[in-house]
Amino acid sequence: MRYKTIPVEEAVGMVLPHDITEIVPGTFKGARFKKGHIIREEDIPKLKDLGKNHIYVLELEEDEIHEDEAALLLAKAVAGEGVEWSEEIREGKVNFKAAYEGLFKVETEALLRINFLGEISLSTKHTNLWVKKGEPLAGGRAIPLVVKRALLEEVEKICSEYPEKVLRVLPKKINKAGLVITGSEVFYGRIEDAFAPRMIPKLEAFGLKVEGPLFAPDDKDFIKENIENLLKRGCEVVLVTGGMSVDPDDVTKVAIRELNPEIYLYGTPVLPGNMFLYACLPDNKVILGVPACAMYFKITILDLILPRVLSGEKLSRYEIAKLGHGGYCYNCAECRYPICPFGKVC
Numbered sequence: 001m002r003y004k005t006i007p008v009e010e011a012v013g014m015v016l017p018h019d020i021t022e023i024v025p026g027t028f029k030g031a032r033f034k035k036g037h038i039i040r041e042e043d044i045p046k047l048k049d050l051g052k053n054h055i056y057v058l059e060l061e062e063d064e065i066h067e068d069e070a071a072l073l074l075a076k077a078v079a080g081e082g083v084e085w086s087e088e089i090r091e092g093k094v095n096f097k098a099a100y101e102g103l104f105k106v107e108t109e110a111l112l113r114i115n116f117l118g119e120i121s122l123s124t125k126h127t128n129l130w131v132k133k134g135e136p137l138a139g140g141r142a143i144p145l146v147v148k149r150a151l152l153e154e155v156e157k158i159c160s161e162y163p164e165k166v167l168r169v170l171p172k173k174i175n176k177a178g179l180v181i182t183g184s185e186v187f188y189g190r191i192e193d194a195f196a197p198r199m200i201p202k203l204e205a206f207g208l209k210v211e212g213p214l215f216a217p218d219d220k221d222f223i224k225e226n227i228e229n230l231l232k233r234g235c236e237v238v239l240v241t242g243g244m245s246v247d248p249d250d251v252t253k254v255a256i257r258e259l260n261p262e263i264y265l266y267g268t269p270v271l272p273g274n275m276f277l278y279a280c281l282p283d284n285k286v287i288l289g290v291p292a293c294a295m296y297f298k299i300t301i302l303d304l305i306l307p308r309v310l311s312g313e314k315l316s317r318y319e320i321a322k323l324g325h326g327g328y329c330y331n332c333a334e335c336r337y338p339i340c341p342f343g344k345v346c
Contacts, residue, residue, distance in 0.1 A: 005054050008047050011039045014057035015066055017145065022050055036067055036091055036145050058146070065149050067092025070142035073152045074120060078110075080165025083137060092142040098131045101207075102169040103311035106138075110166045113158050119143050119151060124167065126344045130206075130307040131169060138167055170311035174286075177203045178230030178238040179212040180223065182252050186242075187217040194295045195241040202302070203239070206310055211235050218243060223255035227287060237286045237309055239302075244275040244291040253277060256287050265317055269324030270343070273301025278315055298335045301327075304343040 006014075015038055022032035032050060033043065039057070047055065060066065065073075071094040075085045084099045098104065106127035114122050124138035131137065159166055179199055186193045196213045203210050211233050214226040223240065230238050243252030253266060261279035266289070268276045277289030286309050294300050304323060308315065326344045 004059065005056055008039075008044055008052055008055055011055055011057050012041050012044070014039050014059070015145070017056055017058040020047070020050060020052060020055075034091065038066065038068070060146060063149050064146045065152065067142040067145050067147065070120070070147050070152055071140060074122065074140045074142070074155060077152075077156045077159040078114070078122060078140070078166040080168035082169025082171065083165075083167045092145070094140050095136060096138040096140070096167060098133055098135045098137055098169045100133045100169065100171055102131065102171045103307050103313070104129045104131045104137055105168050105170060107162050107166045110158055110162050114155055114166070117151060117154060119147050120155060122166075128304070128308060128343075128345070129338055130310075137169075170313070172206065172310050173312040174236040174310045175208060176235050177208045177210050178227075178233070178235030179203070179210060179214070180216060180226045180230065180238060180240045181213045182216045182218065182223055182240060182242040184217040184249075187215045195290075198294055199239055199241065199290070202306075206306070208310075218249045218251055220251040220255040220258065223252055224258055227255065227259065231281075231285055235285070237288065237306075239288050239290050241290045241294065242292065244277060244289050252289055256289060259287065261287065263314065263316070265315065265320055268301050268320050268327070270301040270304065270327035271329060272297045273304075273327075276301045276305070278305060278320070280314055284312075284314075297329070297331075299329065299337040299342060303337065 016033055016035060019031040019035050020033040023029045068089045071089045071092050072087060075094045079085055079096060082099045082102055083096050085094050085096050104125060104127065106124050108127060111122060111124060114120060119142065121143055122138065122140040179196065181193050181195050185191045200210055211230050214229065216222045216226045227238050227240060240252055243250040256277060256279050257264060259281065262282045263280040265278045268274060272293035273291060275291040279287040290302055294302055322345050323343060326341055329342050330340065
């Protein structure tokens, strides 16, 4: 970087290397023009009012770029589907927000590589969070006033390895959900169902139309028929509650298995929610086996998996296994999920 003193009239397009302070007695004292500001034609009268007929300016070398340009290049490199930012960048900072409601996804390995470069910062919310339209997602910036162009070229090279970009929001792809409540004690009216009051509001919070609940005794064929009924009625995801443990009469798992799912995953390293079941049928419709813990805990494994299902993700055993880190609920007296560590995979 090179500094020189020039007449203010000749400084248009150049960069201030320091703040220029304005003092209005009894009213204001602070930076009228901040470090890094690119001088414009309309700034000249005000600079003269502040006594700046000559000013120090910053001259960039050919291989250097200003922090604002660096932030803009960073945004273009990392932002993918469903991620917005403003091109009016100041002080080298760019903020990202959701273009619509959906699942926020971060390529965490790419994020690490970008931040490992130094002098470039990209800070994000956790991946796999359900976000609303307009919700802030991340912030990026060039840390020094001036950075080498080669640094942003390296960022672009890293991002080129991720065709869907480093940050994106996946839109909701499922609109209709079904609910099957199993258990002979509920079916025959011996006890009142406690699942539906928990499940229906949770589903409706995502804007889903809910079919059911349908009730079934501990009979695998009956359970299977209820699931098939809801699938025929256009449900794209079906939640089946109860009968998920290892007792002989817990036959929900068997009923789901007999539907011949393409993916069948039983058991998770998440508490609460060890006995959860995820099944994906060949037509991409999904069945979720919800264990009894969902009646007693506000947040369970279901809250980690459901948003991903709604965005059309297919889960693997690997993805389920990763949830073990952070998958132990703190069981706080006042639940603040999702503003807590539960389910936050590094």
